Amino acid sequence: xxxxxxxxxxxxxxxxxxxxxxxxxxxxxxxxxxxxxxxxxxxxxxxxxxxxxxxxxxxxxxxxxxxxxxxxxxxxxxxxxxxxxxxxxxxxxxxxxxxxxxxxxxxxxxxxxxxxxxxxxxxxxxxxxxxxxxxxxxxxxxxxxxxxxxxxxxxxxxxxxxxxxxxxxxxxxxxxxxxxxxxxxxxxxxxxxxxxxxxxxxxxxxxxxxxxxxxxxxxxxxxxxxxxxxxxxxxxxxxxxxxxxxxxxxxxxxxxxxxxxxxxxxxxxxxxxxxxxxxxxxxxxxxxxxxxxxxxxxxxxxxxxxxxxxxxxxxxxxxxxxxxxxxxxxxxxxxxxxxxxxxxxxxxxxxxxxxxxxxxxxxxxxxxxxxxxxxxxxxxxxxxxxxxxxxxxxxxxxxxxxxxxxxxxxxxxxxxxxxxxxxxxxxxxxxxxxxxxxxxxxxxxxxxxxxxxxxxxxxxxxxxxxxxxxxxxxxxxxxxxxxxxxxxxxxxxxxxxxxxxxxxxxxxxxxxxxxxxxxxxxxxxxx
Numbered sequence: 001x002x003x004x005x006x007x008x009x010x011x012x013x014x015x016x017x018x019x020x021x022x023x024x025x026x027x028x029x030x031x032x033x034x035x036x037x038x039x040x041x042x043x044x045x046x047x048x049x050x051x052x053x054x055x056x057x058x059x060x061x062x063x064x065x066x067x068x069x070x071x072x073x074x075x076x077x078x079x080x081x082x083x084x085x086x087x088x089x090x091x092x093x094x095x096x097x098x099x100x101x102x103x104x105x106x107x108x109x110x111x112x113x114x115x116x117x118x119x120x121x122x123x124x125x126x127x128x129x130x131x132x133x134x135x136x137x138x139x140x141x142x143x144x145x146x147x148x149x150x151x152x153x154x155x156x157x158x159x160x161x162x163x164x165x166x167x168x169x170x171x172x173x174x175x176x177x178x179x180x181x182x183x184x185x186x187x188x189x190x191x192x193x194x195x196x197x198x199x200x201x202x203x204x205x206x207x208x209x210x211x212x213x214x215x216x217x218x219x220x221x222x223x224x225x226x227x228x229x230x231x232x233x234x235x236x237x238x239x240x241x242x243x244x245x246x247x248x249x250x251x252x253x254x255x256x257x258x259x260x261x262x263x264x265x266x267x268x269x270x271x272x273x274x275x276x277x278x279x280x281x282x283x284x285x286x287x288x289x290x291x292x293x294x295x296x297x298x299x300x301x302x303x304x305x306x307x308x309x310x311x312x313x314x315x316x317x318x319x320x321x322x323x324x325x326x327x328x329x330x331x332x333x334x335x336x337x338x339x340x341x342x343x344x345x346x347x348x349x350x351x352x353x354x355x356x357x358x359x360x361x362x363x364x365x366x367x368x369x370x371x372x373x374x375x376x377x378x379x380x381x382x383x384x385x386x387x388x389x390x391x392x393x394x395x396x397x398x399x400x401x402x403x404x405x406x407x408x409x410x411x412x413x414x415x416x417x418x419x420x421x422x423x424x425x426x427x428x429x430x431x432x433x434x435x436x437x438x439x440x441x442x443x444x445x446x447x448x449x450x451x452x453x454x455x456x457x458x459x460x461x462x463x464x465x466x467x468x469x470x471x472x473x474x475x476x477x478x479x480x481x482x483x484x485x486x487x488x489x490x491x492x493x494x495x496x497x498x499x500x501x502x503x504x505x506x507x508x509x510x511x512x513x514x515x516x517x518x519x520x521x522x523x524x525x526x527x
Contacts, residue, residue, distance in 0.1 A: 005361040009414050011168055020161035022422050024352065025327070027074045028081045030342055031149035032335065033102040034066045039466035041110055041147070042066045042099055043117055049095035051493030052500040054121040054130070058088055058492055063134050063146035065117040068092065068101060074154070078348035085341050087485040089476045100469040103337045105236040106207040107147040109225065109462040116143040124504045125514040129289065136288030136295050139278045144211060148236055149335050151343050154307070155355050156327035180257045180324035182359055183306055187254045187328060188366050189358035190304050191374055194332055195381040195392065196405050197354065200435050201347055202233030202385065203334040203446040206454055208462045212240070222454060226461040231387040233447040234334050237303070238382035250293065250300060255365040257306065257325065261317055264300060267293040268317075268519070289515065303332035303378070315518060328355065336446050337468050340475060350431045353412050353419065361411070370395060386442040405439045
């Protein structure tokens with residue numbers, strides 16, 4: 001057992017700081033493509049009944065008009081977040097007529113990526129910027145990669161915890177500085193061990209042949225239109241999914257908030273030769289926000305991000321510089337087609353344990369050599385995670401994935417006991433046991449179960465996911481409804497349209513000036 005984790009858990013409990021873990025905050029963001037009854041991507045605009053995709057707090061779009069993003073409020077109970085997520089599905093289905101929400105991370109069959117409609121957000125300056133940012137993503141990486149869906153799990157601990165924890169460690173930093181350092185400790189340890197989450201919860205071992213076009217040499221045929229890797233866990237998180245060679249020069253291992261802001265700021269202000277060839281404004285039309293390595297901070301892809309809610313007109317980096325880290329956003333979660341909502345409570349509480357343990361298990365920084373090991377392990381597990389006798393890299397030499405996973409979960413056991421007592425439940429210990437069983441028997445992992453279902457059914461990937469998408473809509477519509485939440489969603493949809501109209505009518509700055517002003521914030525973020 002890692003001494004810092006066990007020691008700190010004991011100290012937390014002795015002075016009652018552990019009780020403040022009960023105030024942890026959670027939010028879930030789930031993406032899903034809108035498709036028609038035949039499984040084709042929807043080409044229709046974002047439905048008006050869902051409100052404004054720019055200003056609706058609960059229902060928006062990601063890259064495409066067709067790529068819904070359903071967002072729960074921030075709550076202390078992950079079960080309450082899942083309850084709200086189900087209600088958002090129910091409200092959305094009531095507006096979608098016959099359309100479905102695709103229940104898998106990898107997209108439906110799309111023979112012609114040009115039909116994927118890029119999301120629009122109205123005529124306000126911020127709305128135009130969001131649209132042009134997506135046009136830039138299209139030119140840089142193609143529309144198909146941007147059609148991948150995922151789940152983001154947002155997590156934070158209350159200020160009362162951080163104040164007590166700071167006193168426990170006899171730390172004299174400001175609360176803001178201490179919190180940011182703590183969240184970066186959490187992020188570093190999360191990244192060291194996030195290969196385990198990909199093994200346990202990866203749910204994208206196969207995809208439609210159309211996703212890769214002619215370049216299918218890295219995958220094997222499962223059926224005529226389905227490709228896979230036999231031991232894969234999450235092709236979404238592999239180099240076949242979210243890949244970006246231009247970002248290879250961004251060397252961030254999340255050691256400190258200042259270096260994080262500085263490195264991303266440099267990327268936002270450094271011209272990339274390939275992106276320069278695209279052009280920024282061509283024939284009077286924007287093709288991207290800039291020709292730099294990153295248009296904005298959000299373009300940098302990572303499996304976890306430090307976040308702070310920006311004020312109006314403020315960039316993400318400027319918000320971090322102003323107020324420090326407010327929460328972390330876990331981004332490596334596949335939409336699991338075997339679960340009604342793509343994620344369940346068992347997974348959510350395991351993520352809670354994983355993140356809390358990552359905070360408490362030691363604060364050593366990540367060296368450049370360890371950065372390479374982290375990247376190598378992630379690629380290994382996404383493509384070969386269930387391979388028998390698979391070994392991972394470590395600073396001390398190779399280790400068995402199975403043994404390393406069992407040892408890591410063993411470290412979580414006292415934390416699970418503590419959280420069970422705190423919440424008068426056994427859900428944390430039960431979740432640990434389920435994950436241990438997956439390490440002992442890889443056939444229990446979502447990726448193995450999905451491949452087995454595909455092989456047994458004889459259906460193509462897109463056919464199989466379409467069948468489940470239809471069934472998910474039926475089952476969610478039949479589930480008990482919460483009228484108060486549905487009313488809240490309806491009111492928010494209407495109010496969001498009003499807020500967008502007010503935003504558009506209040507803009508007084510021309511767009512070019514607005515964009516220069518916005519980007520100047522990020523240019524100054526490391527000053």
